[in-house]
Amino acid sequence: MIDRILVRYGDLTLKGRNKKRFIDTAVQRVQEKMTSERITLERAHDRLYVRLNGEDPAKVVRDLKTVSGLRSFSLVHKVEKDMDALKKGALDLLQEEIDAPTTFKVETKRADKSFPLTSPEISKEIAGHVIPRMSLLEADVHNPAYTLNVEIRAEGAYLYCGKVEGLGGYPVGSMGKGLMLLSGGIDSAVAGFLSQRKGIETEHIHFESTPMTPIESVDKAIELTERLATYAKKNRILLHIFPLFSLHEAILQNVPEPYHIAILRRMMVRVADNVASQRRIPVLITGESVGQVASQTLTSLHVTDHAATRPILRPLATYDKEEIIRIAERIKTFEISIRPYEDCCQVYVPKSPVTNPRDYYAKRYEGLFDYQGLIDEALRNMVTLTVGKKSGIRLSTSGFSVKEAVEEGGIPHDRFFAE
Numbered sequence: 001m002i003d004r005i006l007v008r009y010g011d012l013t014l015k016g017r018n019k020k021r022f023i024d025t026a027v028q029r030v031q032e033k034m035t036s037e038r039i040t041l042e043r044a045h046d047r048l049y050v051r052l053n054g055e056d057p058a059k060v061v062r063d064l065k066t067v068s069g070l071r072s073f074s075l076v077h078k079v080e081k082d083m084d085a086l087k088k089g090a091l092d093l094l095q096e097e098i099d100a101p102t103t104f105k106v107e108t109k110r111a112d113k114s115f116p117l118t119s120p121e122i123s124k125e126i127a128g129h130v131i132p133r134m135s136l137l138e139a140d141v142h143n144p145a146y147t148l149n150v151e152i153r154a155e156g157a158y159l160y161c162g163k164v165e166g167l168g169g170y171p172v173g174s175m176g177k178g179l180m181l182l183s184g185g186i187d188s189a190v191a192g193f194l195s196q197r198k199g200i201e202t203e204h205i206h207f208e209s210t211p212m213t214p215i216e217s218v219d220k221a222i223e224l225t226e227r228l229a230t231y232a233k234k235n236r237i238l239l240h241i242f243p244l245f246s247l248h249e250a251i252l253q254n255v256p257e258p259y260h261i262a263i264l265r266r267m268m269v270r271v272a273d274n275v276a277s278q279r280r281i282p283v284l285i286t287g288e289s290v291g292q293v294a295s296q297t298l299t300s301l302h303v304t305d306h307a308a309t310r311p312i313l314r315p316l317a318t319y320d321k322e323e324i325i326r327i328a329e330r331i332k333t334f335e336i337s338i339r340p341y342e343d344c345c346q347v348y349v350p351k352s353p354v355t356n357p358r359d360y361y362a363k364r365y366e367g368l369f370d371y372q373g374l375i376d377e378a379l380r381n382m383v384t385l386t387v388g389k390k391s392g393i394r395l396s397t398s399g400f401s402v403k404e405a406v407e408e409g410g411i412p413h414d415r416f417f418a419e
Helices: 010-014 016-033 057-064 083-097 119-133 186-197 216-229 245-254 257-278 298-305 321-330 359-366 371-380 402-408
Strands: 004-008 040-044 047-051 072-079 102-110 137-139 146-153 156-161 177-181 201-208 236-243 283-285 383-388
Touching: 004 057, 010 016, 016 040, 016 047, 016 057, 057 072, 072 083, 083 119, 083 146, 083 156, 102 119, 119 137, 119 146, 177 186, 177 257, 186 201, 186 216, 186 283, 186 321, 201 216, 201 257, 216 236, 216 383, 236 257, 236 371, 236 402, 245 257, 245 371, 257 283, 257 298, 257 359, 257 371, 298 359, 383 402
Parallel strands: 102 137, 102 146, 177 201, 177 283, 201 236
Antiparallel strands: 004 047, 004 072, 040 047, 072 156, 146 156, 236 383
């Protein structure tokens, strides 16, 4: 009975002269998710129809729910633009959908004005045909529990009941690229998801500091990237793993303790800015939320920003922790993030970190060691992985080098800046 899925674009249709580009990108993202060769796509004005050709509609809907830029979906049955075909199709659909007494109404939209009956007349005729043949149904035009939707369009007539909400936002890639500073915690993964939902194609950079931090913290970053790849362009994300140990050690040895985190954050942003410049990525993205920790006061964020030459987006800036956790649970990153393996921002935390750092002091303390030389050396040892939603990449090593762990494990990787 259900032969296709109606996809609605939502806000993409308001983009004026740019509308076609946004819709083309959305259709491309949908096509990437459709793994079965039997599935075909039909474009019609501001709609997209996914023809199932025998595929399981529930599976297709699950895949569509990972595509940003789509407002909602409906399982539809297409019939000829003929009242007899509409009546038969409506009865067949309702008999398949309804198995208990309920109230319902028929709601018709007649986009094709050449159809001989008006919308109210079509609704009345279909209801008059269905109700005598289904004792479970009782008409209620004001507050029905069930609505049969009828759409009369140029290419045919469509029948459906109900909608499934999509991600909304914009299709990934339609807004350009961002480099996401990904820790192993809850916040940055959620920030990465929200960035994708707004149409930003993300690459990730993770700062590992073995032997200060366990190799399992890198595995967390890989697993989080796998989860976020579910929503990504072509179901994959580039993950740059930057060896921070030497730089981290230099900070601990040369910088006054209250400024450890402030300088560490500046170094991470400076590194990410360097990578983004080489990758031609215009913005950085972080999971910072205003006031959540000492490094996220407005003064601290201001000092951090001075280490970058490009904008830093903070999707979670105004979110409360509980709001962030709810999203993490929904996108299934929460259980990964709470595993007890600390990343480089969680080790050697000062007892009294400065909450209102000054840019003058930050620059002064950075001048106490050759941070640029350490950054350049570490960049030569950075590993870049292409991580898919089911890549299954995991690291284990008896040593401390992530690069060695990748090579010993036979994991394909690219040197710095390689695609």
